[in-house]
Amino acid sequence: MQCELCGKEVKNIIKTRVEGVEMNVCEACAKFGMSPKGYSRKPRAVFKNETKQKQAKRPRKDMFDNLKTLVEDYGSLVKEAREKKNMTLEELSRAVGIKESLIHKIERNEIEPEEKYVKILEKALGISFYEEGDLNYETSNEDSEFTLGDFIKVKKRK
Incomplete structure (x- = not known):
């Protein structure tokens, strides 16, 4: 044959x-x-292209849709809320499951907290880390158009 x-x-x-x-x-x-x-x-090795069927593509979310900005002085906000609840750093650390040193650095504005820590601290302390977006912009020249400088928020050093 x-x-x-x-x-x-x-x-x-x-x-x-x-x-x-x-x-x-x-x-x-x-x-x-x-x-x-x-x-x-035994079956032979199958290439990825042979087994995958076309999946319906979901529209991607735009990363700027839900863009929120942290309040400028989030550290003092955390410290004040913690002190209002009469908690020490150690007590807050145990309550939320975040290292004491990390909370201390957040309170001193040394590091910007990750999203997961922001949510945990907001819930535990009853505060909001985000400022509401202000859509009223003022231009430097009333007869001119908006420029990039009109949208920039300059952070002042202490």
């Missing part, structure tokens, strides 16, 4: 499924496919 894949004349033909088509192939070509149901040959 003849191998349907390479064309060699062979005595033993093996039924194999290659790319979804059942074929009679030689032993050497059998490695390119897998045995149909009932045979004990």
Whole structure:
């Protein structure tokens, strides 16, 4: 008999499924496919493109849609809220599961807290770290158009 894949004349033909088509192939070509149901040959490695079906693409969220800015002095806000609740750094640390040193650095404005820590601290202390966006912009020249400088909020050093 003849191998349907390479064309060699062979005595033993093996039924194999290659790319979804059942074929009679030689032993050497059998490695390119897998045995149909009932045979004990292991399936060949499948490429990613063959198994993935096209998934419906979801529209991506724009990262600027929900852009919030942290209040400028979030550290003193945390410290005041903690002191109002008569808590020490250690007590707050245990209550929220954040390291004491991290809370201390946040209170001193040394680091800006990550989103997950902001949510935890807001919930525990009953405060908001974000300032509401003010859509009323003032331009330097009333007859001119908006410039980039009109939108920049300059942070002053102490």
